[in-house]
Amino acid sequence: MSKKSEKKSSMSQSQLPSHLTLGGRLRFLREKRHITIKVMSDMLGINPTQLSDLEEGRLSFSHIRLMKYIQIVKPSRQESEELF
Numbered sequence: 001m002s003k004k005s006e007k008k009s010s011m012s013q014s015q016l017p018s019h020l021t022l023g024g025r026l027r028f029l030r031e032k033r034h035i036t037i038k039v040m041s042d043m044l045g046i047n048p049t050q051l052s053d054l055e056e057g058r059l060s061f062s063h064i065r066l067m068k069y070i071q072i073v074k075p076s077r078q079e080s081e082e083l084f
Contacts, residue, residue, distance in 0.1 A: 016082040023055040025083055029073040030055075043072055 016025045030040055041051040044065060053059040061069070075083065 015076070015079050018082075021057050022083065023057050023061070026069055026073065027055040029075055029079060030069075033073055035073070040069075040072065044068055 016028060020028060030037075037048045037051055041048045044051065046054075046065075050059065054061055054065070070080075070083075
């Protein structure tokens, strides 16, 4: 298999469910890394209800909070490309 077809093949294997919202994709990454909502909310400096509301799309992420969330879950390059 050529490098081009290997790259194409690996890129076609999505790691994040495409039907989810941004918050849902972030929650998927958090859960995949076994980070509880309590631990993540503590790390973000918010309560678990607020984090749930962010992940469910009832509240919007601020740019700073979104960047902090991403730093915590450390998505792979492919996951990063699929987030947005």
